[in-house]
Amino acid sequence: MPAFPLPPGSTIGILGGGQLGRMLALAAARLGFDTAIYDAKPRTPAGRVSALEVTGAWDDRAALERFAAACDVVTLEFENVPVGAVEILTSLGAEVAPGARALAVAQDRVEEKTFLNGHGCPTVEFEPVDDLDGLRRALDRLGAPALLKTRREGYDGKGQVWVRDAAEADAGWTAVGRRPAILEARAVFVRELSVIAARGRDGAVVSYPLGENRHEAGVLRVTRAPAIVSDHTRTAAEAIARKVLEGLDYVGVVGVELFELEGGRLLVNEIAPRVHNTGHWTQDGCLCHQFEQAVRAVAGWPLGPATAVAEVEMTNLLGPEVERWRELATDPSIRLHLYNKGDARPGRKMAHANRVLRTLP
Numbered sequence: 428m429p430a431f432p433l434p435p436g437s438t439i440g441i442l443g444g445g446q447l448g449r450m451l452a453l454a455a456a457r458l459g460f461d462t463a464i465y466d467a468k469p470r471t472p473a474g475r476v477s478a479l480e481v482t483g484a485w486d487d488r489a490a491l492e493r494f495a496a497a498c499d500v501v502t503l504e505f506e507n508v509p510v511g512a513v514e515i516l517t518s519l520g521a522e523v524a525p526g527a528r529a530l531a532v533a534q535d536r537v538e539e540k541t542f543l544n545g546h547g548c549p550t551v552e553f554e555p556v557d558d559l560d561g562l563r564r565a566l567d568r569l570g571a572p573a574l575l576k577t578r579r580e581g582y583d584g585k586g587q588v589w590v591r592d593a594a595e596a597d598a599g600w601t602a603v604g605r606r607p608a609i610l611e612a613r614a615v616f617v618r619e620l621s622v623i624a625a626r627g628r629d630g631a632v633v634s635y636p637l638g639e640n641r642h643e644a645g646v647l648r649v650t651r652a653p654a655i656v657s658d659h660t661r662t663a664a665e666a667i668a669r670k671v672l673e674g675l676d677y678v679g680v681v682g683v684e685l686f687e688l689e690g691g692r693l694l695v696n697e698i699a700p701r702v703h704n705t706g707h708w709t710q711d712g713c714l715c716h717q718f719e720q721a722v723r724a725v726a727g728w729p730l731g732p733a734t735a736v737a738e739v740e741m742t743n744l745l746g747p748e749v750e751r752w753r754e755l756a757t758d759p760s761i762r763l764h765l766y767n768k769g770d771a772r773p774g775r776k777m778a779h780a781n782r783v784l785r786t787l788p
């Protein structure tokens with residue numbers, strides 16, 4: 428166990444080399460840390476701004492050993508890091524936060540909802556689905572339309588299909604690849620909100636003001652924050668975040684996606700055991716943004732202030748939209764965050780633009 432708080436000059440390992448890892452690495456650098464990135468591919472967005480990049484598969488023991496030897500603490504930016512990789516790192520003496528339990532819960536939609544409901548956080552009704560007959564029974568109980576999702580490895584709306592009536596069961600089951608799945612009752616929400624929160628090694632918890640999120644085709648398009656919500660909603664969201672963090676004995680930043688129903692009741696959609704796209708507004712809207720907060724938490728520093736100083740509208744630039752950087756760079760209200768990913772495939776998250784709408788008193 429390293430001695431916390433880690434002093435500047437220590438190395439923070441990050442599992443995954445995408446844009447979240449890149450922004451974590453930049454925040455770590457500001458506090459005087461080095462970062463080491465572990466990813467299956469070389470020259471990742473995060474690796475390009477880190478002191479060390481280790482390239483290896485998630486079960487490559489030798490590569491994981493090299494990585495562990497370089498790190499004083501390890502965190503992650505990719506929620507589908509196999510739990511086995513974290514277990515290997517832990518067996519090598521690495522301190523990984525958030526740990527294997529948080530990952531295991533967040534990686535399986537049935538485990539996740541079971542955990543949430545068991546800790547007093549309501550979700551839509553759901554049924555695990557293992558075969559076509561099971562899907563038919565689940566449709567009978569939950570009613571249609573309902574959303575069929577793979578239990579594992581879905582992201583950005585991938586691995587999901589609406590089943591509009593019993594006659595679509597067969598097609599739906601095929602569409603998700605006849606894999607272990609979950610059927611979810613439809614959430615009739617007024618809007619989607621999220622709360623980003625953090626827990627330090629001392630058990631302290633902070634929550635950021637809520638974000639209001641708009642998705643298109645399952646992918647986040649815009650977050651506007653701080654969202655205008657009632658005191659009751661804000662308190663309820665903060666209570667949910669605290670239950671999640673304490674229930675998982677969590678260290679780090681978590682993203683909690685919420686559905687707001689008519690009348691203000693909140694359901695949890697899903698949790699992400701990492702910094703979250705709906706928290707990118709904090710980079711230009713809060714005193715201490717989610718990336719610095721994550722670094723502080725895993726390094727055993729006191730948490731920073733999650734206070735909002737500006738109202739921000741964050742827009743994801745997907746695929747070729749990244750070419751808009753020229754025009755956006757001329758707009759003084761826009762703060763650009765570009766990920767230096769080579770290939771601007773349609774739909775791929777390439778950058779985001781934070782528009783500062785106004786500073787807050």
Ligand SMILES: Nc1ncnc2c1ncn2[C@@H]1O[C@H](COP(=O)(O)OP(=O)(O)O)[C@@H](O)[C@H]1O
Binds near residue numbers: 581583697
């Ligand atoms: N049960 C549901 N009812 C209605 N809409 C849903 C439901 N589950 C997901 N969605 C919509 O689909 C989006 C993506 O689903 P989500 O479970 O968050 O998957 P991903 O892991 O791909 O982000 C959500 O943000 C929401 O807009």
Ligand SMILES: [Mg+2]
Binds near residue numbers: 583684
């Ligand atoms: Mg989601």
